[in-house]
Amino acid sequence: MALDKSQAEQLDITRERVLAALAPVFGPLVEKVKAMEPVSMKMLPERRGLYVLSEDASYIYVGITGNLRQRIKGHRYGGRSSATFAIKLAREVTDRPATYNSTGGLTELLGQAEFVAAFRAAKMRIRKMDIRFLDDINDDDVLAILEVYISRALGAPYNDFKTH
Numbered sequence: 678m679a680l681d682k683s684q685a686e687q688l689d690i691t692r693e694r695v696l697a698a699l700a701p702v703f704g705p706l707v708e709k710v711k712a713m714e715p716v717s718m719k720m721l722p723e724r725r726g727l728y729v730l731s732e733d734a735s736y737i738y739v740g741i742t743g744n745l746r747q748r749i750k751g752h753r754y755g756g757r758s759s760a761t762f763a764i765k766l767a768r769e770v771t772d773r774p775a776t777y778n779s780t781g782g783l784t785e786l787l788g789q790a791e792f793v794a795a796f797r798a799a800k801m802r803i804r805k806m807d808i809r810f811l812d813d814i815n816d817d818d819v820l821a822i823l824e825v826y827i828s829r830a831l832g833a834p835y836n837d838f839k840t841h
Contacts, residue, residue, distance in 0.1 A: 696829060703826045706811060710827065715807035718753075721746040726812035727823055729831065730762070730803065736831035737806065738762055741824045745810055753804045757783055765835060766799035767792055 710729055721728075726745045730738045730752075740762070742748035751759030764783065768774060771792050776782060786792040814820045828836035 692829075696826065699822070699826050703823055703830075706823065707827055707830045710809050710811065710831070713809045715809060718746065718749060718808070721749055721808065721810060722812050723747065724812055725815070725817075725820070726810050727814065727820060727827065729809045729827065729833075730806040731809070732802075732806055736833050738835045739824055739828035739831065739833045741820050745812060749808060753800055755800075757787060760796070760800055760803075762835065763796055763799035763803055766802065767795035770795045770799070 715731070723744050723746045725741075725743045727739065727741050728745055728749060729736055730740075740748065752762050754760070755763075757764065765775075768786075771786075773786060773792065787796070811823075814823060824836075825838055827833075
């Protein structure tokens, strides 16, 4: 049974409280990411981990993957199924939010020259972003929770965890 907002408030299950409870465990990992120098693609291992993309001093996006090098390569050079962050950036630039129905979908957008140009530009933008990563978390559940925690702690604007 799902809790409605008032029930969650009565139980004090708020985002702030949950994040505060996780801080002793995950806070040091946030600091580790912040202190890390950006790495090149060649330095990324081909194993599971969490990655953080940033521009200038702004953390932009946090993700998790089974293969760090392949995932970043996909964001930078991939097509519609692997360059999902580029798709998100192109949707923003062209003011075409995601739709979860048959009209305005990705297939339709990729047939529009303006969107294709924005998609290419987004992949170029991602190629210029700094990369940081953590690859010492071996539990998939912990990694998923860490993704949410670090994206919120860093204020990554392109991470959302809404259901569709």
